[in-house]
Structure formats: C-alpha cells, structure tokens
Amino acid sequence: MQLLTTLITPACIIDEPKMAANAQRVAQHCEQQGVALRPHVKTLRSLEAASIYAPVPMPITVSTLAEAHAFSEAGYQDILYAVGLSPNKFEQVNTLLNNAVTLTVVIDSTTAAEQLCAQASMLEQPLRVAIEIDVDQQRAGMAAIDPELITVANKIAATPSLIFAGVMAHAGASYGCFDATSRNQMAQQECQQILLAAKNLEEAGLPCAMISAGSTPTVLANASRDGLTELRAGVYATFDLVMAGLGVCSYTDIALSVLTCVIGHQKDKNWVLVDAGWMALSRDTGTQNHAEDCGYGLVCDIEGNVLDGWYVSHTNQEHGVIKHKDGLSPGAAFAYGTMLRILPVHACATAGQFNEYHVTQDNRSIQSIWPRIVGW
Amino acid sequence: MQLLTTLITPACIIDEPKMAANAQRVAQHCEQQGVALRPHVKTLRSLEAASIYAPVPMPITVSTLAEAHAFSEAGYQDILYAVGLSPNKFEQVNTLLNNAVTLTVVIDSTTAAEQLCAQASMLEQPLRVAIEIDVDQQRAGMAAIDPELITVANKIAATPSLIFAGVMAHAGASYGCFDATSRNQMAQQECQQILLAAKNLEEAGLPCAMISAGSTPTVLANASRDGLTELRAGVYATFDLVMAGLGVCSYTDIALSVLTCVIGHQKDKNWVLVDAGWMALSRDTGTQNHAEDCGYGLVCDIEGNVLDGWYVSHTNQEHGVIKHKDGLSPGAAFAYGTMLRILPVHACATAGQFNEYHVTQDNRSIQSIWPRIVGW
Numbered sequence: 001m002q003l004l005t006t007l008i009t010p011a012c013i014i015d016e017p018k019m020a021a022n023a024q025r026v027a028q029h030c031e032q033q034g035v036a037l038r039p040h041v042k043t044l045r046s047l048e049a050a051s052i053y054a055p056v057p058m059p060i061t062v063s064t065l066a067e068a069h070a071f072s073e074a075g076y077q078d079i080l081y082a083v084g085l086s087p088n089k090f091e092q093v094n095t096l097l098n099n100a101v102t103l104t105v106v107i108d109s110t111t112a113a114e115q116l117c118a119q120a121s122m123l124e125q126p127l128r129v130a131i132e133i134d135v136d137q138q139r140a141g142m143a144a145i146d147p148e149l150i151t152v153a154n155k156i157a158a159t160p161s162l163i164f165a166g167v168m169a170h171a172g173a174s175y176g177c178f179d180a181t182s183r184n185q186m187a188q189q190e191c192q193q194i195l196l197a198a199k200n201l202e203e204a205g206l207p208c209a210m211i212s213a214g215s216t217p218t219v220l221a222n223a224s225r226d227g228l229t230e231l232r233a234g235v236y237a238t239f240d241l242v243m244a245g246l247g248v249c250s251y252t253d254i255a256l257s258v259l260t261c262v263i264g265h266q267k268d269k270n271w272v273l274v275d276a277g278w279m280a281l282s283r284d285t286g287t288q289n290h291a292e293d294c295g296y297g298l299v300c301d302i303e304g305n306v307l308d309g310w311y312v313s314h315t316n317q318e319h320g321v322i323k324h325k326d327g328l329s330p331g332a333a334f335a336y337g338t339m340l341r342i343l344p345v346h347a348c349a350t351a352g353q354f355n356e357y358h359v360t361q362d363n364r365s366i367q368s369i370w371p372r373i374v375g376w
Numbered sequence: 377m378q379l380l381t382t383l384i385t386p387a388c389i390i391d392e393p394k395m396a397a398n399a400q401r402v403a404q405h406c407e408q409q410g411v412a413l414r415p416h417v418k419t420l421r422s423l424e425a426a427s428i429y430a431p432v433p434m435p436i437t438v439s440t441l442a443e444a445h446a447f448s449e450a451g452y453q454d455i456l457y458a459v460g461l462s463p464n465k466f467e468q469v470n471t472l473l474n475n476a477v478t479l480t481v482v483i484d485s486t487t488a489a490e491q492l493c494a495q496a497s498m499l500e501q502p503l504r505v506a507i508e509i510d511v512d513q514q515r516a517g518m519a520a521i522d523p524e525l526i527t528v529a530n531k532i533a534a535t536p537s538l539i540f541a542g543v544m545a546h547a548g549a550s551y552g553c554f555d556a557t558s559r560n561q562m563a564q565q566e567c568q569q570i571l572l573a574a575k576n577l578e579e580a581g582l583p584c585a586m587i588s589a590g591s592t593p594t595v596l597a598n599a600s601r602d603g604l605t606e607l608r609a610g611v612y613a614t615f616d617l618v619m620a621g622l623g624v625c626s627y628t629d630i631a632l633s634v635l636t637c638v639i640g641h642q643k644d645k646n647w648v649l650v651d652a653g654w655m656a657l658s659r660d661t662g663t664q665n666h667a668e669d670c671g672y673g674l675v676c677d678i679e680g681n682v683l684d685g686w687y688v689s690h691t692n693q694e695h696g697v698i699k700h701k702d703g704l705s706p707g708a709a710f711a712y713g714t715m716l717r718i719l720p721v722h723a724c725a726t727a728g729q730f731n732e733y734h735v736t737q738d739n740r741s742i743q744s745i746w747p748r749i750v751g752w
C-alpha cells in the first residue's frame with residue numbers, strides 16, 4: 001500500500017468514494033426524471049473508472065474510436081461515437097462492427113451521408129447512423145428545421161448496411177449557464193430542438209429510435225424529458241472547477257486532483273513554486289469568465305482540503321506558481337517539500353495529460369492504478 | 377509506406393528535413409558565437425528526434441526524471457534536470473546516478489540545500505548540484521546578488537556526495553520580445569545576471585564549472601556569450617507559431633503539425649469543423665497578445681502549405697472550428713473528408729498531447745513512427 005507522500009509528482013489522484021457518490025447522484029437524478037442515462041467515458045477514458053459510473057451493460061458515449069475499441073473489447077455492447085465521422089475512419093468502424101458491437105456514428109450533412117452511403121457496401125455488419133442536431137449554435141449539427149435533414153435520413157435509410165438511428169445533440173452553451181434557471185431553460189431548449197427534429201423526421205416516415213441529448217449542466221437541470229430516449233453526460237464522474245463555478249457541484253465533490261510538491265518560493269512576490277505546470281494541469285483556464293477565476297486550479301492540502309484563497313496563477317511546462325488571491329504570505333503549509341493537491345479547472349483536459357491515475361479511498365494511500373486509454 | 381491520406385486523424389506529423397534544418401541553424405549559430413549548446417529535449421521527449429538535434433554524446437537538458445531515465449538508458453551521459461528538485465525525487469535521482477550518468481540537479485533556496493545535504497548520505501554516487509538564478513523575475517531562482525547564494529553553494533560544497541556544479545538560468549521573459557533589439561537586450565541581461573552570480577560565488581571561493589543560460593529566442597539573439605559555459609534551448613527543433621510571432625522563425629520552418637480531417641461545416645457561419653480539438657492541439661493560445669492571433673493554430677493543406685488567413689478559432693475536446701480571419705466562405709479546399717494540417721501555437725504543448733509522432737520526409741508518406749517518453 002503506497003502512501004501519497006511517496007509518489008513521484010506530479011501525479012493524477014482520483015478519490016474513488018467521491019466518484020462513486022457523483023455517479024450515484026446523476027444516476028438517481030436521471031431515474032427520478034424517468035430517462036435513461038448513456039454516460040460519456042471521454043473524461044477519464046478508463047475501464048476501471050467506467051466500471052463505477054458506467055458499468056456493463058450500460059450504453060456509453062465515446063469521443064474517439066480508440067475508446068470504442070477498448071470498451072468493446074471489455075464487453076460494452078452499445079456505443080455511440082459522438083464526433084462527426086470522417087471517411088478516413090470507415091475501415092476502423094468496420095473492424096469495430098465485426099466485434100459484434102452496436103455502434104452508432106453521427107454525421108451532419110448531405111455530403112457526409114453521400115460519402116458514407118457510397119462506401120457502405122464495404123461494411124460487413126449493419127452500422128447505425130444518427131444525425132447531429134445543432135441546438136445552441138455552438139459547434140456541429142444540422143438545424144432542427146433544416147429540410148436537408150430529411151434528405152440525409154432518407155439516404156441513410158435507403159442504404160443496405162446502414163440503419164437510420166435517430167438524432168443526437170450536445171448543448172455546449174450550458175457551460176455559460178451560471179444559475180439553475182438558465183440551466184433549466186437550456187435543458188428545455190435542447191429537448192425542444194431535438195424533439196422538433198425528431199418530429200420532422202417522423203412525419204417524413206423516418207422514426208427516431210434514438211433521441212439523445214445532454215451535457216452535465218443540463219442533465220442535472222429540471223426540465224421535461226418527455227420524448228427523449230436518453231440523456232448523455234460525462235464530466236460529472238469527477239466534476240471540476242468549471243462545474244463548481246456554474247453551481248452544478250461544490251469543491252468538495254471534485255474527485256480528481258493533481259498531487260504536486262513545493263520546489264521553491266519567490267518570497268518577495270509571495271509565490272510558491274510547485275512541480276505541476278501546464279504539462280500536468282493542462283492549459284485550460286476555463287474559469288476566466290467566472291465570478292471566481294481559479295487560474296490553473298485551486299490548491300488543497302495533501303488530504304484534499306481546500307486551502308482557502310490559494311490558486312495556481314501561472315504555469316510553465318513543469319512549473320506552477322501558487323499565490324493567494326489577497327496576496328497573503330505563504331506560511332508553513334507551503335514549506336519546501338510539502339505535498340499539495342490541485343483541483344482541476346477542466347477535468348477532461350487535466351486527465352488527458354496523464355497516462356494513468358492513482359486511486360485513493362482514504363486520501364492517504366493508493367489502492368489502485370488505473371491506466372488511461374490513449375490515442376485516437 | 378503509409379500515405380498521410382490513410383492515417384487516422386488527428387495525428388502528430390513531424391517534417392524531418394525541416395527539423396534537421398532547424399537543428400543545423402541553431403548549432404551553427406552557437407558555433408559562430410563560440411559557445412557550447414546543451415539542447416532541451418522536453419518539446420518532443422523522443423530519442424529518435426533527439427538523435428537529429430541532440431545526438432550522443434551531446435549534453436542534454438530534461439524537464440522530468442522520466443526523460444532522464446530514458447535518455448540515460450540510450451547512452452546520454454551528461455544530463456541537466458532543469459526543474460527544482462523536490463525531496464520526494466531523491467530516490468529516483470539515486471537510481472539514475474547508479475546508471476553512471478553525470479546528472480546535474482538544480483535548487484534555489486537554503487531550505488532545499490539543507491534537505492538535500494541531510495539526505496545526501498543515501499547517494500551512492502556523487503550528485504552535481506547547480507543553483508538556479510532568477511534573471512527576469514518570471515519564475516524560479518535566486519537573485520544574482522542574494523547573499524544566501526553563497527550559503528547555499530557552501531552547504532553543497534561542504535557535503536560529501538554532492539558537487540557544487542555552478543549556476544543556471546532561463547530567461548522566460550524572452551517570450552515577450554517581439555524584435556531583434558529586445559531579444560538581444562534580453563540575451564545580454566541573462567548573461568550579465570548569471571555572470572554576476574558566478575562572479576559572486578567565485579569571489580567566495582566557489583568556482584562555477586557550469587554557467588548555463590538560454591531560451592530559443594535568446595540563443596538565436598546576438599549578444600556576447602563571454603564567460604558562459606553553455607547555452608540551452610529546446611523548441612527550436614520544431615519551432616511553432618509563438619516563435620514565428622516573435623520573428624525567431626518563419627511559418628515554413630515549423631516542423632510539427634497536426635493532421636486532421638474535415639468532418640462538417642456550419643455554412644451560415646462559414647465554419648469548417650475538423651476532428652482536431654484541444655485534445656490534439658492543446659489548450660495553448662499563446663499568440664493571443666501577438667500582432668497576429670493564431671487562435672489554436674494556423675491551417676495548411678495536407679502537404680503543409682499555409683492556407684492564408686485560415687485558423688482554428690475555437691475548440692472542444694475532439695472538435696476544432698476553422699474560420700477565415702476576414703470571414704471568407706470555405707471553398708473546395710475545405711470539402712468534407714479533406715485532410716488538413718494545423719501548425720501548433722506552442723509545439724511543447726501540442727506534442728504533449730500525443731504518445732507518438734508520424735514522421736515524413738516528403739510530406740506525402742510516413743517514413744517512421746517515433747514514440748514519446750511519457751509520464752514523470
């Protein structure tokens with residue numbers, strides 16, 4: 001049993017009981033709302049982590065075909081690859097289908113449908129294809145009222161080896177919703193828009209078996225889910241400072257942190273230097289426009305208790321600079337050699353900087369090491 | 377021989393001839409300036425890449441002990457670990473020393489010296505210790521005129537198993553020098569400050585065998601190097617848009633790029649969606665304060681030719697949005713399924729998102745795959 005104090009820093013720590021509590025909270029919320037949950041496994045890309053918040057036989061969402069491959073090998077049967085499919089990935093998709101997986105891919109244009117249909121004859125098993133719907137003008141997807149939606153769905157439905165699966169959407173704009181009212185409105189908006197798309201398709205004789213929406217902020221909102229077949233969310237497994245800044249969780253819910261060690265000080269500036277730079281924390285500064293700008297992360301003691309007002313103000317590749325928001329002088333809690341933990345601004349980005357996670361149940365020792373599925 | 381067109385995207389591409397030319401340029405510049413070069417291998421953390429710009433028996437700089445381990449196993453004998461040593465890494469350092477490596481570590485405080493000296497008896501081979509000097513108020517290091525400098529050096533020199541090696545500095549402020557004059561001044565400043573520290577130490581009977589300074593912008597500047605024993609730099613091997621923005625290189629010198637594929641469009645916004653998000657490009661937006669803000673990267677065709685005015689304006693985890701700076705409509709060059717290459721804002725950050733590099737000599741096919749040394 002390895003103690004946290006003996007780890008080489010920086011290291012990515014997962015607090016397993018907190019993760020389990022987060023998983024339970026979202027699962028219960030979805031149950032109360034009467035809608036199925038399809039967790040997104042992209043934050044941690046870990047089979048062991050998923051066994052807690054998305055155990056087999058749950059359906060899952062992935063952000064890469066590398067994840068789809070690893071999770072299908074581990075027994076996951078129902079996988080949604082939620083990034084628009086490109087032609088150079090058709091062969092990899094075919095390999096996945098041959099593993100007897102129910103794989104759903106997404107596209108959002110007539111051109112993509114045409115290219116997919118043209119190559120569909122190479123598929124040895126049927127492929128489910130959903131259309132991405134743009135519900136918030138943030139990223140990808142077709143408008144719910146776009147007449148081409150019917151064209152795309154018809155092309156898919158008419159092609160042997162392809163199955164028209166339905167519609168999916170991600171309301172990324174929910175990351176700008178700082179109170180429950182606006183999150184409820186955004187949840188309502190994503191539902192209304194995707195249901196409008198589904199209605200238009202169904203009226204054209206193209207029923208949607210999948211009507212899938214969600215993001216961590218909207219999944220935890222209160223809105224009617226009538227008509228949706230499922231909700232999707234991912235970062236809730238660990239939460240992070242962006243989610244805390246929105247009010248979706250509290251700091252004490254955050255299940256991921258970066259263990260670091262004090263390597264020096266600049267006394268005239270009240271700076272503490274640590275060995276976690278952006279290579280460990282990531283370059284994400286996603287709370288810049290929040291009421292509390294957490295810089296590159298908030299500072300905790302080695303057991304994970306937040307040290308009020310201390311944050312990582314700037315970073316180099318392997319150096320982090322910790323300051324107090326009111327310019328206080330760091331005392332004995334920040335002595336040379338002290339181990340600290342940094343709460344991540346954006347857990348998906350921070351986790352992505354590591355190839356493995358050190359898992360603790362008591363915040364003192366490490367019970368397991370979970371590998372991360374890497375690459376694309 | 378694999379063609380670029382058949383790669384799974386995103387993929388990290390290295391243009392080997394460009395890297396070789398960059399390596400030669402810096403090596404020649406240092407030769408002309410009459411000073412030895414100790415390349416930093418932290419950008420790519422690749423033995424194969426280093427064999428081009430830092431071949432054995434060159435001395436090298438590393439940012440992690442994981443690199444020190446891998447490079448020592450590959451025959452590198454003289455390694456500077458340029459991040460302040462923390463007590464939890466003493467054991468790993470001891471293991472490295474037993475591999476018959478000349479390892480130099482850095483510290484920058486009396487407390488660090490005391491802890492290192494107290495634990496030095498566990499070392500089975502002598503460890504070289506340099507003091508980091510703060511030459512630009514950016515990060516770590518002691519001031520050249522700090523009287524504690526002598527205390528620290530004396531403690532090291534008086535401890536069996538420790539060798540006082542000298543002084544080192546990194547002028548990170550050079551990343552804010554947008555013309556040759558200011559870079560020359562910064563190069564002069566780092567030299568003057570570190571030489572002042574060395575003079576103070578030598579006058580106290582503590583001669584500095586190592587007087588090491590440098591950063592890519594200052595190494596390529598013109599300043600007197602008299603008295604320095606070596607220069608250090610790293611990102612020059614590939615260069616990037618930050619370096620191009622400073623005027624240290626041109627876009628066509630950049631030897632690293634991210635291969636990506638067009639997955640869709642938002643026609644009403646003139647957006648092109650690609651499958652390289654921040655997970656591939658990194659969250660670094662280090663040209664934000666430059667004359668030309670390159671967003672998350674500049675866009676090239678598959679052969680690496682810059683498509684004038686096109687840049688990655690925003691990113692999600694696996695989605696990138698490409699726009700033209702004047703709002704032009706993307707034409708056939710951005711059709712669905714087209715492969716593009718993105719020049720990195722900060723090569724160290726972008727390379728860090730990948731576990732391997734695809735290496736091309738002709739910008740059409742892949743000749744090698746180089747693994748990246750991962751972890752800490």
